[in-house]
Amino acid sequence: MNFYLQSSLLLLLQLGSYLDPDDPDKIKDPVAAYKLLRRVRSEWMNITSKRQRALSCRYSTGGGNPRLMYAPVKEEVEWDEPRIIRYHDIISDSETEILKNISRPQLSRSETTRGVSKTRTAQGVFLEEDTIVVAPISQRIADITGLSMDSAEELYVQNYGIGGRYEPHYDEWDNENGRIATFLIYMSDVEIGGATVFPEVGIALKPKKGSAVFWYNLHKNGNVDLYTEHAGCPVLRGNKWVANKWICEFGQEFRRPCSLSYGE
Template sequence: MVITKLLLFVASVCICSAAGHEFFSSTDQVIPLVEEERTLLKLTHDILAEAENLESILEILKLFEDPAETINDPAAAYKLIKRLRSEWFAITSRRQRMLSCRYSTEGGNPRLILAPLKEEIEWDEPRIVRYHDMISDKEIEILKNLSRPYMTRSQTGSGTVSNIRISQSVFLTEDNIVVVQVNQRIADATGLSMETAEHLNVQNYGTGGRYEPHYDALDEQDDRIGTFLIYMNDVEIGGATVFPKAGVALQPKKGSAVFWYNLHKNGDVDLRTEHAGCPVLRGNKWVANKWIHEFGQEFTRPCSLSRWE
């Protein structure tokens, strides 16, 4: 995105200016980048929501009559970057209305009629949904007790131990009734088939544990279409799940779970779903992941030929 390039450009100018270099002296060289972004956005279905942000960004840039002087001052440059970023990720009134809470039976699922899901829309694009009270304290303790004896150092998608992921984990098969119940609850919440899903993956992050920015999608046949992440405890400090490209931070809340699609309907990886697990600064963090795959979802989430879906 051009705006992202603009922010990186401003940051690089700030650094180079400290060494005595100067890259531009007027907003004439900056505003065209934003105007180009405006043109590109007209090609997308998000133009109405994002146009308001671009207007604000243009107004901010016009306030700086002498960008060279601003960039030579690191503090001023930081404030400019912060304001631009804030405007770019600002929630417009249209998006605010979409971030709502509700009780959901997922289209009248018989298992949810008497106990509907407590559903909260955390973000709209990409769509991230949080389900409150998804798992009980008793079930959490059972999953922890099942996992502890078999936990080993977590691996990355390539099947190797890496410093980008500092945690312990284990896959739990459906040998225990609680695992069966949790998997069924995930199927009810998402409406997706669990036939080709991976086993429930329980993970523990100790103090300093983290998972650097990554995609859950593996870019392979029968890819991970969606991720269902269950928070099994509250974290004292740190441990948030963040989506840098969307500007979203999800705080762990015991018993809740979040779900998002890793792929567009056309099968392409949704680049906005890059996410990371922030370092645990105090305490520890327990989560359970269910990675759901494409095969078996042909009728519940049909493919699309559109490049925008």
């Protein structure tokens, strides 16, 4: 049985002992129940004091990028291994609306490596670099990540309606010029659902309009990081707009040097 399923069943059984049999809406010992929830959550997410200290917020200049020296970005470390970073307020409301308006008439069913599939129920469109606001966004991503956009894929705008989802997958398709990293921009809030989840490490990232999350799909040795498997949870209420920038390997040789170590 899956570890997370076992933990869920154990939690339900233990919490059941705290319920008042005469009134299931009441908890006999709310303090004990709360402590249990915190303990199980920590076990699920493997949170240790050392790991907790690694999850921090700061202003970042992208390693000293001149364009960010006087306007640093708000950086929040969501997870340490794999390193998943959220950047706040990196796209404006006006840029978001422009992207949506340009994309709407061009949207078509998003595909997987096998074509159209029920595992991915969304609509999307690739926007060329010379499209209004796209070039400045690409430059912003380059400044923040320190990576080259020369071989990156075009910005891919997607819309998930009610029930829209993307089942667990890896962004790297084992191509010659593989997707070394993902920069996922949230262009809308979602009332219920729509989180980006990483099941192997047990974290969920809620969409927050104007923010973006970034992670490396590949280790420095070129192998796929198996902990980067992720999914888009179904949208239960609201509408989810995102924009993906998949950054590829070519051109990163001196920006993210390769490693001969199996563990890197």
